[in-house]
Amino acid sequence: MQMPVTAPTPKPAPQPPARKPSQRRLALRDPRVPVPAHPERRRRRRARLLPGDESRRLFADTLRSGDTGLRHLATDEAQLARYGMPVWRSEAELAQALGLTVKALRHYAIHSARERAPHYVTFAVPKRSGGERLIMAPKSRLKAIQRRLNALLVAKLPASEYAHGFAARRSIRSNAQPHVGKPVVLHLDLKEFFPSIHFGRVRGLMIALGYGYPVAAALAALMTESPRHPVMAGGVRYFPPVGARACPQGAPTSPGLSNAIVAKMDRRLAGLARRMGFAYTRYADDLAFSGDDVREAHALRCLARRIIEDEGFSLNHAKTRVLRRGTRQRITGVTVNDVLGLSRQERRRLRAALHQASLRARNEGARLQIDPVLRGKLAYLNMLNPAQAARLVAAVRSTLTRQSDG
Numbered sequence: 001m002q003m004p005v006t007a008p009t010p011k012p013a014p015q016p017p018a019r020k021p022s023q024r025r026l027a028l029r030d031p032r033v034p035v036p037a038h039p040e041r042r043r044r045r046r047a048r049l050l051p052g053d054e055s056r057r058l059f060a061d062t063l064r065s066g067d068t069g070l071r072h073l074a075t076d077e078a079q080l081a082r083y084g085m086p087v088w089r090s091e092a093e094l095a096q097a098l099g100l101t102v103k104a105l106r107h108y109a110i111h112s113a114r115e116r117a118p119h120y121v122t123f124a125v126p127k128r129s130g131g132e133r134l135i136m137a138p139k140s141r142l143k144a145i146q147r148r149l150n151a152l153l154v155a156k157l158p159a160s161e162y163a164h165g166f167a168a169r170r171s172i173r174s175n176a177q178p179h180v181g182k183p184v185v186l187h188l189d190l191k192e193f194f195p196s197i198h199f200g201r202v203r204g205l206m207i208a209l210g211y212g213y214p215v216a217a218a219l220a221a222l223m224t225e226s227p228r229h230p231v232m233a234g235g236v237r238y239f240p241p242v243g244a245r246a247c248p249q250g251a252p253t254s255p256g257l258s259n260a261i262v263a264k265m266d267r268r269l270a271g272l273a274r275r276m277g278f279a280y281t282r283y284a285d286d287l288a289f290s291g292d293d294v295r296e297a298h299a300l301r302c303l304a305r306r307i308i309e310d311e312g313f314s315l316n317h318a319k320t321r322v323l324r325r326g327t328r329q330r331i332t333g334v335t336v337n338d339v340l341g342l343s344r345q346e347r348r349r350l351r352a353a354l355h356q357a358s359l360r361a362r363n364e365g366a367r368l369q370i371d372p373v374l375r376g377k378l379a380y381l382n383m384l385n386p387a388q389a390a391r392l393v394a395a396v397r398s399t400l401t402r403q404s405d406g
Contacts, residue, residue: 019073024082025210030074033058054214057091062111063217070213079210084156088215098148108142109221111199115239120225120248136225136248146252149222154256157205160266165284166255173384175283176334182279182290185329185336186297188304189319193285194254196313197261199224199245205261221245223253258284265311269304276300281331288331297322334384341385347392350377354396 016027032050050058057063058071065071075089088094095105108119119142124132138146159167164175179185190196199220206216225248226241247254266282273280278291278300289300301322305315323329328343329336335343342350353374361369370378382389 019207023208025079025208026076027069028074028076028212029072030212033072057106058214060110061113062109062221063214065213065217070207073207073213073216075212075215076210083158083209085209085211086152088211090212091214091218094215094218097152098145100145105218108145109218111221111226111241111245113240115228115241116236118228118239120228120250122227133249134227135250136227137250138248138252143252145222149219150252150256153219154223154253154260157209157256157260158263159256159259160263160270162266162270162280163259163262163282165282165286166259171383172283172332172334173340175281175286175288176331176336176340178279178281179288179290179329179331180336180340181338182329182336183292183325184290184294184297185321185323185331186278186289186291186301187319187321187323187331188287188289188301188308189316190285190287190308191314191316193313194249194258195243195246197247197254197258201261201312202247202257205257223247223251223257225251255284262311262313265307265313268307268311272303272307273300283332286332290336294322294324339385339388341388342381347381347388350374350381351392351396354378354392358396 016029019025019027063071075087077087080087086097088097091105092102095102098105100108120136120138122134122136124134127133137143164170164172202224203216203220206219207213211219224245226245227243228239229242230237230239232238247257262282266280269282269287270280273289273291276291276296276299277293278289278296281288287304289297289304291297291300301320308315325337330343335341335346341347354370357370357374378389378393381392
């Protein structure tokens with residue numbers, strides 16, 4: 001009896017390896033990008049797979065990379081689906097999502113060394129500690145593009161639960177709450193926070209999420225910029241870059257990007273703090289730890305610095321503080337010694353200002369009109385500690401009542 005012949009089961013196609021061992025993002029190759037030919041075969045004419053403009057764009061300065069393997073990466077749609085990111089396979093799809101033409105997208109997503117009309121307005125604001133902070137605000141058209149990109153992409157980026165700055169339903173109050181009543185508070189500050197989040201880190205994040213190289217580089221160029229300085233050459237004013245491209249402090253996309261890029265560092269620092277019996281939170285570039293042992297706090301500071309430097313950041317040693325219970329323990333301007341709120345001196349100054357405003361209104365026979373700055377300070381205290389704000393207002397009213405009765 002002849003046995004039936006069964007067709008062999010086809011073997012599944014081999015999957016490309018992951019980009020990095022710790023990533024699930026596959027190193028999918030864009031078949032249109034030519035592989036460098038063997039020296040003996042370079043004379044052979046190859047069919048052109050990429051259009052001329054796309055080829056020039058891929059090998060232009062904006063998309064230049066020291067890792068030639070990056071340029072071959074195509075979109076990993078499975079990885080994008082895992083993170084809930086929008087699928088953009090090309091610059092054309094990205095431009096369509098942002099309501100732009102490809103030409104307009106490349107106009108804004110380009111690094112020019114001879115820029116004549118920069119996309120940002122740079123100005124300085126004074127710091128409370130002295131000196132100035134440079135703010136790079138995007139012009140109206142680019143700001144609208146970044147806001148659209150913020151809603152489509154940046155708002156969906158993964159962030160850690162320890163980040164309380166630039167996060168929905170979180171504030172300086174939630175950042176300070178875990179540290180109330182602790183014997184020791186350790187405060188660390190990251191130096192040059194936004195300039196440390198440079199173009200390569202943003203592009204790497206986009207690639208790790210699953211985007212192909214051209215889209216990842218275009219996204220990084222849209223959300224970063226170099227500091228520029230005007231010069232005159234041949235009677236024409238140019239704005240050449242004087243530093244590396246990084247997240248501008250003033251762009252709508254920078255806060256969300258910073259939380260996503262610092263998420264790994266947050267988890268490492270939180271794990272270190274947990275092992276040593278400390279709590280950890282972060283508000284932008286302010287890192288706060290709190291625990292019971294002063295000696296452990298100094299050891300934690302040394303170990304935390306190693307992690308911070310390993311993650312590509314550096315500490316501002318001038319702002320490092322180890323605060324004990326006998327001193328004023330403040331985190332992002334909030335006192336956390338016994339209860340959350342303002343210090344006694346700050347509440348007294350606020351009470352005196354309210355009292356003076358009430359006296360002026362009574363002497364003039366007019367209705368009490370609280371100055372907007374004073375009203376903002378009172379609302380701020382009410383947000384931090386409603387009980388402190390209520391007691392302050394009640395004390396002012398009681399004093400005015402006694403004076404009017406007398």
